[in-house]
Amino acid sequence: MINKNYYENGNLKDKEKMNIKDLFKYYSETRDKETRDILIEKHLYIAEILSKKYANRGIEYDDIYQVACIGLIYAIDRFDIDKGYEFSSFATPTIIGEIKKYFRDKGWTIRVPRRIQELSKKINNAKVYLSQELQRSPTIEDIAEYLNSTEEEVLEAMEASKVYTPQSLDVTYDSNNDDKDINLAELIGEDDYYFSKIENNDFLMKTMEKLNDVEKQILIERYFNKKTQVNIAKSLNISQMTVSRIEKRVLEKLRKEIEKTLID
Structure with a gap:
């Protein structure tokens, strides 16, 4: 219950002078609209601060x-003062969630210059006006x-402006074949698995030319034939520790070659 000192003749005194905690308690008990408006006004600064963080996007x-x-x-309506949280800590993720949701629903999918966005709005308004004025669809x-x-x-x-709303890959188009429509996804190119496989094989073959016979054998046995270090050590008549050391050296050489390739 709120502090009884805030009551006078059975009625609540000036709510503006109440502390935030008592205002929330009173609102949770009464759902009084006036109290809610006061709470909103006292916390508008949170909305303002968070809005500025998302400006110019x-x-x-x-x-x-x-x-x-x-x-x-929403945060004021859901806040429970008895749980001991600070209201700002509770409200911030709620407000940010609403802003991000709005961006997902209304925002430009790809960032474009502001002048383009503003001109796009003017074009939409012009289309409506000119369609009525000219009694036809306006030309460019x-x-x-x-x-x-x-x-x-x-x-x-x-x-x-087409980036404002992304187009579904499931959208269909009429094809020359009357029996079948074409999905947008079918018209979009994709990476060919075999191209990357050829590139990887080419890189591996060039790198293996720089390895000695033992290093090549260990690499092939470990990563192509899937043998354990113990089995490789027995076949080469060396210790498992030696195999491990050579394997690390080979992997280091491969890593350096990859880095060199990326830089080049």
């Missing part, structure tokens, strides 16, 4: 701030003239 600050405020309200030339931009700028913004 493709979405207007005001939009982010509104989402952060919604997250703040119509839009460019209306916005006092070049046709190249309009085309650039329209192309960039």
Whole structure:
């Protein structure tokens, strides 16, 4: 229960003068809208701080701030003062979660320049206006003239706006064959497994030329024939410790060759 000193003649005194802990207790007991509004106002700074961290990432600050405020309200409604947590510690992940969700739903998939984003918005508005004004779909030339931009700028913004919403790989297109549609996934190239295999084999063969006969044999027996160090040691009539030492030396040579290849 909240402090009885806050009551006067059975009614709650000025809530603005109450401490945060008692405000939360009173709100949890009554769900009083006025108390909720006071709590929101007293904690708007949290929403503001977190919003600024996500500014200049493709979405207007005001939009982010509104989402952060919604997250703040959710946090106030869910907060339990009796659990002993600081409200700021509880509210922060809730607000950030709402902001990130908004970015996933509304944000640009790929970061594009702000001027392109702003022009893209203008183009969308121009399309609506010109469609009504001209009673037809506006051309690129119509839009460019209306916005006092070049046709190249309009085309650039329209192309960039396609990254705003990623396209599903399951989307289908009509094919020349009437019996079957083609998925977008089928039209996208993919890495050929055998190309990388050829490259790896070529690298391995060139590297093995720099190994002596014993090193080559240990490498082949260990990693191609899957033999243990003990079995290799017996076949070569050397100790298992020697095999282990040679194997480490071979792997070190391979590592250096890989590093050299990446640098080159």
